[in-house]
Amino acid sequence: MPANVLFTFFGASGDLAKRKLYPALFRLYKSGHLTENFAVIGTARRPWSKAYFEEVVIESITDLADSPRQASEFASHFYYQSHDVNDTEHYQALKDLQNELGQKYQTNHNKIFFLSMAPEFFGTIAKNLKSEGIVDGQGFERLIIEKPFGTDLETAEQLNQDLAEAFEENQIYRIDHYLGKEMVQNIFAVRFANPIFEQIWSNQYIENVQITFSESIGVEDRAGYYDTSGALRDMVQNHTLQLLSILAMDKPASFDETDIREEKIKVFENLRLEDEDSLKQHFVRGQYTAGSINNKDFVGYLDEPNIAENSQTETFAAGAFFVDTDRFKDVPFFFRTGKRMTEKGTRVNIIFKKTDNIFGQAFDRNVLTIYIQPTEGFSLHINGKKVGTDFKMTPVDLKFRHSAENLVNSPEAYEKLMFDALNGDSTNFSHWREVKASWRLIDRVIDLWKNNHVPLHTYPAGSMGPKAAFELLESFDTEWHWHPDDWYREHGLLDQQ
Numbered sequence: 001m002p003a004n005v006l007f008t009f010f011g012a013s014g015d016l017a018k019r020k021l022y023p024a025l026f027r028l029y030k031s032g033h034l035t036e037n038f039a040v041i042g043t044a045r046r047p048w049s050k051a052y053f054e055e056v057v058i059e060s061i062t063d064l065a066d067s068p069r070q071a072s073e074f075a076s077h078f079y080y081q082s083h084d085v086n087d088t089e090h091y092q093a094l095k096d097l098q099n100e101l102g103q104k105y106q107t108n109h110n111k112i113f114f115l116s117m118a119p120e121f122f123g124t125i126a127k128n129l130k131s132e133g134i135v136d137g138q139g140f141e142r143l144i145i146e147k148p149f150g151t152d153l154e155t156a157e158q159l160n161q162d163l164a165e166a167f168e169e170n171q172i173y174r175i176d177h178y179l180g181k182e183m184v185q186n187i188f189a190v191r192f193a194n195p196i197f198e199q200i201w202s203n204q205y206i207e208n209v210q211i212t213f214s215e216s217i218g219v220e221d222r223a224g225y226y227d228t229s230g231a232l233r234d235m236v237q238n239h240t241l242q243l244l245s246i247l248a249m250d251k252p253a254s255f256d257e258t259d260i261r262e263e264k265i266k267v268f269e270n271l272r273l274e275d276e277d278s279l280k281q282h283f284v285r286g287q288y289t290a291g292s293i294n295n296k297d298f299v300g301y302l303d304e305p306n307i308a309e310n311s312q313t314e315t316f317a318a319g320a321f322f323v324d325t326d327r328f329k330d331v332p333f334f335f336r337t338g339k340r341m342t343e344k345g346t347r348v349n350i351i352f353k354k355t356d357n358i359f360g361q362a363f364d365r366n367v368l369t370i371y372i373q374p375t376e377g378f379s380l381h382i383n384g385k386k387v388g389t390d391f392k393m394t395p396v397d398l399k400f401r402h403s404a405e406n407l408v409n410s411p412e413a414y415e416k417l418m419f420d421a422l423n424g425d426s427t428n429f430s431h432w433r434e435v436k437a438s439w440r441l442i443d444r445v446i447d448l449w450k451n452n453h454v455p456l457h458t459y460p461a462g463s464m465g466p467k468a469a470f471e472l473l474e475s476f477d478t479e480w481h482w483h484p485d486d487w488y489r490e491h492g493l494l495d496q497q
């Protein structure tokens, strides 16, 4: 059923809106989930006209549209309102426009507000939406909110209280765009529809789990935000822990929102809060220095524009989390994430324990790899026998990578999340109890790092992070399974170390 709904975007002139949000709505429009009865109000400070806003929207979807006519029909549903989030009079103007469009498009008072702007305004906007009567309890009213959700537990709690003045928890959709990714969703299928994995998904058979989110880009033009955030807040508190919770959760009683949520929350609330000494040993931070990859030179983080002199911000983080549930007690969940690493790639390696060796010759551990991006798929590393009269073991990879056609059809994360929000399904959004539990742990690490109790290591641009991130796994008698840098080195494209 197509939805009747009025969207209001705060931050409509921003980069995210153009790159992700308008294309996501357009894909829903093309697939018939939005038809005639929807309108979008874009707000931002700039004084844009409706005509100019439509042009911006059209430009953001040109590659996706079947015809210019289809693009302009879609864009005709977009309206613009210049808005100062602190000025209550502006909310009155917004309310008038909402009423007008609500009637014109018969949106049945259904409203979705999307906050995609500087987080310090989130609370103010929510409060004003309520006090100025825009949130009025008629129709459904949902608030989608971009990250970051606070910068520590205290600010997250404050923000949550502010939002709670206007919205109930079940109306708040905290975005973690990784939850909308096709292969993250696929983990549910792999884990819970295949007894061969379901049966062995525990500390009895799994030795460790390795999650890599590597990025080849640097800080780009986001210095203002990134230099006060760093990798731990930017990628770990949210994306890494969300992914971990899906990998570590128990089987939900059903595949519905409440049951899934309950199991995920259990993981978050069982994250081990290690003592200071263990945290110092188990979490590593790094910052990139100059380097070259593929014959391209890159400057170090400190030489990037607008980065504070002698900034101590980490552009790389690695560590080991533990989940104290019966299922995963004592299994390390290693992660690493950073900017300017060898290549862009998100993947999970599940490293299984070795079985008793009756062969008198070495063989590998089984490894299940989940490729989240840029390619999507799985592979299973197993042991076989080499063809021949003598008995020699040989590793074999069973691989399934999506075809190019599938990749094109994979919904963009934001399309999936918008679709869920339209349908009132918040399974793939972060619940407050998850956010709270993750900050409780991450705050402890941040405290140690802020007070320089742990060295800030460096790593050359193009590498897979500082040496300390490799030593971390050695201290657990294991190693990273994925080394893309080896390939580049072998091909003479990387000459470090």
Ligand code: BG6
Pocket (backbone or CB within 6 Å): 177, 215, 234, 235, 346
């Ligand atoms: C964002 C971070 O949440 O995720 C960025 O703020 C990061 O720093 C991005 O680049 C990575 O997302 P994706 O989907 O490109 O892997």
